[in-house]
Amino acid sequence: MQTFISTLIDGLSLGSLYALVALGYSMVYGIAKMLNFAHGDVIMIGIYTLFVTLGAMGTSPLMLALSALIMIAFCALLGFTIEKLAYKPLRTASPLSVLITAIGVSYLLQNIALLVFGSRQQKVPTYFSLGSIYIGSVQIELLSLLILAVTVLIMILLALFISKTKLGSAMLAVSEDKGAAQLMGINVNATISLTFVIGSALAGVGALLYAAKMPWVGPYTGSVFGIKAFAAAVFGGIGSIPGAMIGGVLIGIIEAMMNVFLPDALSNASDGFAYLVLIIMLVLKPSGLLGRKQIEKV
């Protein structure tokens, strides 16, 4: 029972990480109508940035704050650049071309990381050592609670941003109908850029929390994580903030439970089961728990 509860909390914090990343996918998908394959790899680049800056400057609180800021800004800049250089020229191209380009960008980032840092997993210096508390006899890591709290806070801020500010309304309008939004005087290109910047900054925050929890990074760290996060976004419903949370937490808990409770004979293929869960989620609910049904028109 104790293992069950601590695994549950572990899964919850992992899941909220997924949710944070899922938001990035969800926002971009809702507005640009494209799957930003490179989103996961932006996280990977973010963790490598931390690896470099923390390695160079040490992990004192001031330096940590500085490197976190640098990293998040770098991720946002990266997202902005990717959109400008790779996706914007293809605004009117077929969805298949856009998808292949996105895969290409993702592959490019992975292989740049591979060339620069090598295929070996690198260890990011530890920077949050919070320890854990006991409730009764159940051990709870404080880091898990911190991740959960940060995610929930960001979600609330994002929801407020979208519903209360002018820029947020512009984003909603663009996701609804690009042409009509343009006629209303909304700068569509700028709005899409803004979405990529916010999404990538969220990926940066995700990278910060991810590396605190799992301090190892390799060229493919982000893509695997990103694919699962995308499945979470789809399952919860594309474009829905609470949906991303539900989907992310569900995947996080299933994964944590599988790591602990899967029989030894099957644990060799635990990755495979994680992907199986993902396939099942996409098959069961492609329109999402909290998403709107898409009607295909001629």
Place this chain on the structure above:
Amino acid sequence: MKTRLQRLLPLVWAIALFGVILLLMVTKVLPRSYQQMLPTICTYIIMAVSLNLVVGFLGDLSLGHAAFYAIGAYVGGMILRYMTAIPFGLRMIVAIVAAAVVAFGVGAAFLYLVRKLRGDYLAIVTLAFGEFVRSIVKIIPGTGGSAGLTDIPTIAAGAFPAKYIKAFSWSYLVMILCIFFIVNLIRSRHGRAIMAVRDNAIAAASVGINVSRCRIVTFAIAALFAGIAGVLYAANTAAVNPADFDYNVSIEVLVMVVLGGMGNIGGSIIATIILVALPKILLDAAQYRLLIYAVALIAMMMLNANPRFVSFKRRVGEKLGAKFKSLRKGRA
């Protein structure tokens, strides 16, 4: 109307090419490392042409083509390894047929399951399927687990160059049969149905094409050929390992299809030959291979979205076509 002879012309070319390569091999004009590479090229051509069927003709993106390659390699590899009572030539045929059947079945079942997903979602779900298959083989008995299946009897046996000639002949024959089938499929009524689904699924449905069935069958046929390619892989490398079938393989084949032109079989073949041979020729650039792939993918998409490049391509195509025609006339 083409005469019967004209329609058989590509086959004549294929046999002529086979003869030329064989001659180069026997006389050892082609160095050993290139002879070794030939079966790999044939295998990858089957992969690229079959993926083109899905990406180019059906218009769906599959990022899990390596999954069926893996299935074929394992089914074929296990048959070659364990059914030693049957003589090798016959065992190869049994392995190819079995791998084709299993890959077709798995492909059909998988696409039936995900038949409602298209575009981005299908891409993700096929990617997940690829990783799932690669991971799940580890716990199936007889596959050798994470260490992989080893000691598979290979086609190549005997001295140089005889062993490579044997390996190449098998691979080339299988490849020609696969290409022949796929080209004929595309030219048939079913091929036109596939392209109709790609161009407009709703319009296709309205003229009586069963869109769902068409997608499932096309996908499964592509899986079948990937399975056959897998057997060739197993029979040429002697060992198969789950790590041989990762995401990178699917991407590599996708790059071949995209570079050669989606919906262009000849293009896929040429692109495959270049992409497999190039790293061997430019050894210094080998470490940048994957980086170049990524750039190639992005560049192709951007160029094809650029109207100036598209019209340039058409002009060049027309000029070349005209020249070729005048050459033919001159000869006649």
